[in-house]
Amino acid sequence: MQRIFSGIQPSGIPTLGNYLGAIRNWVALQADHDCLWCIVDLHAITVWQEPAELTRATREMAATLLACGIDPARHVLFLQSSVPAHARLAWIFNCVARLGWLNRMTQFKDKAGRDREAASTGLYVYPNLMAADIHAYHATRVPVGDDQRQHLELANDIGEKFNHDYGTDFFPRIEPLILGPAARVMSLRDGTKKMSKSDPSDQSRINLNDDAEAIAQKIRRAKTDPEPLPSEPAGLEGRPEARNLVGILAALTGTDLAGVLRAHGGQGFGAFKGTLADALVATLGPIAAETRRLLGDPGALDAILRDGAARAAAVADPIVAEAERLVGFLRLR
Ligand code: AQP
Numbered sequence: 666m667q668r669i670f671s672g673i674q675p676s677g678i679p680t681l682g683n684y685l686g687a688i689r690n691w692v693a694l695q696a697d698h699d700c701l702w703c704i705v706d707l708h709a710i711t712v713w714q715e716p717a718e719l720t721r722a723t724r725e726m727a728a729t730l731l732a733c734g735i736d737p738a739r740h741v742l743f744l745q746s747s748v749p750a751h752a753r754l755a756w757i758f759n760c761v762a763r764l765g766w767l768n769r770m771t772q773f774k775d776k777a778g779r780d781r782e783a784a785s786t787g788l789y790v791y792p793n794l795m796a797a798d799i800h801a802y803h804a805t806r807v808p809v810g811d812d813q814r815q816h817l818e819l820a821n822d823i824g825e826k827f828n829h830d831y832g833t834d835f836f837p838r839i840e841p842l843i844l845g846p847a848a849r850v851m852s853l854r855d856g857t858k859k860m861s862k863s864d865p866s867d868q869s870r871i872n873l874n875d876d877a878e879a880i881a882q883k884i885r886r887a888k889t890d891p892e893p894l895p896s897e898p899a900g901l902e903g904r905p906e907a908r909n910l911v912g913i914l915a916a917l918t919g920t921d922l923a924g925v926l927r928a929h930g931g932q933g934f935g936a937f938k939g940t941l942a943d944a945l946v947a948t949l950g951p952i953a954a955e956t957r958r959l960l961g962d963p964g965a966l967d968a969i970l971r972d973g974a975a976r977a978a979a980v981a982d983p984i985v986a987e988a989e990r991l992v993g994f995l996r997l998r
Pocket of ligand 1: 672673674675676677680682683684685686687688808809810811812813849850851859860861862863864
């Protein structure tokens, strides 16, 4: 069975974007893959995180993933910082990757913003740590959004250069698993910007712990345009906010843009937003309730994460030890 690795940052409450673009697909992949699901707290601190908030968000992320259907018995759910193999291999990769390669990464440019001099060096070498996350398990399939394609190519460049430099074929090639066309959910305030858990505006996103009232209110206030819905997808051209809301309903109801527009074309946004809010509450309500139940027993949550870390380390430690041996680190007898 192919080994899959994927991660999510505990940088806030997971959003509808994380759910439709990642978590929901992860749950489906569990049926026929051997999966490692990692809460990537080392990645999260590449931008400032309030310590107490990071701790809280990490447990909340674990509870939400479980509530969504991540199965910690048949697969592995763990925290990145609990498995030192990630940081050990990332350091080796810092010494394999070239500055020129990292300079081309568009996500750094986006996340660092205008004042690049003030960005953390961690943010700059983020892709090297991501390469280590995957190669530490010899994972060959990585489910990612389209935005992560460039980082995966870099992970392959790093693996190849390591293999070339040390005369080995130790690190296998990684194949991206780009999942479905519904992969990108946009901000409710700006249809050209991705929905993000760290967006300063809470109104820009649906959090997976929002209650029915908050969901209905956010959808009511979501930016739209004055035209009614078109009856075909071509009519959504140049209407990013309308396209986003139609795309969300399509993803929730297992259809596509055309399917939603066949049913709702011609409708004004007042009525359509009501239908969308109901569909969101039907999907997210049970997840929020189960998350709350799980958060009521932090000891049980921590036990799941501790067990996951031990099982992840059992896979990664021998692989990273072999990489260190290939590099020539003296292994003490
Ligand atoms: N808006 C989105 N639509 C579809 N997929 C999304 N993902 C994130 N936002 C959307 C997918 O969720 C997975 C985990 O993402 P992450 O937490 O590692 O980092 P991110 O992509 O940077 O997500 P956020 O929510 O925007 O976090 P912050 O605000 O901290 O940067 C990934 O597979 C991602 O594609």
